[in-house]
């Protein structure tokens with residue numbers, strides 16, 4: 001078993017056929033925005049030591065990213081400022097390049113006469129396109145290291161998996177060798193490397209972006225790795241023991257609230273799983289949490305890696321498409337425009353409360369997310385329109401939006417992804433149904449509505 005002090009070479013793969021050369025090693029940080037517990041940074045440190053070369057970190061900032069508004073950039077930049085401080089303390093400079101990443105990164109590598117580039121992994125199409133462009137123009141080697149998943153996504157499975165039950169045995173078989181502790185990142189050849197690079201002016205960069213500034217930052221969750229670590233500890237010590245029983249009760253404050261940190265890579269899922277497996281909570285609770293954090297999350301990554309239509313209605317399974325199309329013309333009791341939904345102006349106070357929580361706090365409890373998306377299916381003119389509206393709202397307001405989990409979550413709720421056919425009913429066809437009375441059987445709906453419509457929404461615990 002890997003002790004965690006070596007890097008399992010199966011985590012890395014080459015993206016072009018160039019050789020490692022003499023010259024600085026560049027870690028192109030993208031999705032895994034943290035100093036600690038980051039296999040891509042560790043791999044870059046390892047290469048720099050091996051080749052006796054200095055290491056630097058580059059973050060490429062596109063003028064906009066899949067419609068992300070100010071709320072998301074604010075969270076990300078505050079986290080990145082913390083990463084920059086940690087890197088500086090370790091003698092590693094960080095540079096931000098502004099512009100089209102597939103172009104700015106190779107140009108910078110050329111200018112620095114880089115010996116090799118290390119990137120982290122994302123299954124999202126746009127990021128993969130940047131990488132393809134960069135790999136083709138670089139004159140040095142480029143590697144990709146999966147620092148986001150416990151089991152590297154391409155190793156977990158070579159194809160799109162049907163469901164949790166089909167990916168679970170594969171992930172379980174590899175879990176022991178990959179879910180290790182982490183060594184400390186260390187760069188050993190850093191002669192005056194901080195001299196050529198000024199501290200990043202994060203506020204100036206924020207001003208340069210071409211983004212929607214009407215979706216404001218949220219105050220209920222502190223960005224960055226230190227805050228993520230604190231939240232993880234609090235969750236493991238005080239909350240996890242009610243997770244298995246209460247995680248579907250949005251009033252119970254029984255979930256971790258870690259998804260924004262995981263999404264921006266401010267927290268490592270592997271580190272969280274490693275700590276969870278060793279904490280004092282009961283086995284049942286530890287296992288229930290690891291099922292979500294590991295199996296369900298990595299199933300969503302698998303979906304996006306192998307289904308390049310992942311953010312469209314076209315991606316859903318054939319049986320689901322067929323049943324939804326059969327019911328596309330069914331009478332809808334209510335029809336709302338995307339704007340009415342956005343404004344939380346429906347006849348259903350429970351749905352409105354969930355939408356308000358998304359607008360105000362950038363979060364929505366996982367159980368409510370399913371109800372929320374299924375009602376969008378029920379109240380939209382077509383299943384394809386529902387898919388589009390749900391993703392638009394999720395990605396515009398949820399701090400953890402634009403994530404494989406979100407694409408899979410919407411496709412599960414509206415399109416039966418990773419699910420099976422259920423008994424047939426209007427509009428839904430054979431897609432699994434949810435309604436307000438089902439919610440009322442599970443939790444105190446009035447209490448949830450009162451909390452989410454009060455001025456002071458909870459921040460999960």
Ligand SMILES: Cc1cc2nc3c(=O)[nH]c(=O)nc-3n(C[C@H](O)[C@H](O)[C@H](O)COP(=O)(O)OP(=O)(O)OC[C@H]3O[C@@H](n4cnc5c(N)ncnc54)[C@H](O)[C@@H]3O)c2cc1C
Nearest residue numbers: 255256257258259292293296297366373400401405406409
């Ligand atoms: C319509 C819909 C939209 C969603 N959109 C997103 C999204 O944009 N971003 C996002 O990260 N998750 C999304 N999810 C999945 C899930 O609801 C959230 O991950 C979870 O609510 C986050 O809260 P938490 O961190 O407190 O979860 P916890 O219950 O504490 O779980 C811990 C971690 O496990 C993972 N996880 C939990 N549930 C799931 C799941 N069903 N599928 C995959 N991974 C899971 C997440 O990384 C989560 O942070 C969506 C689900 C649905 C049904």
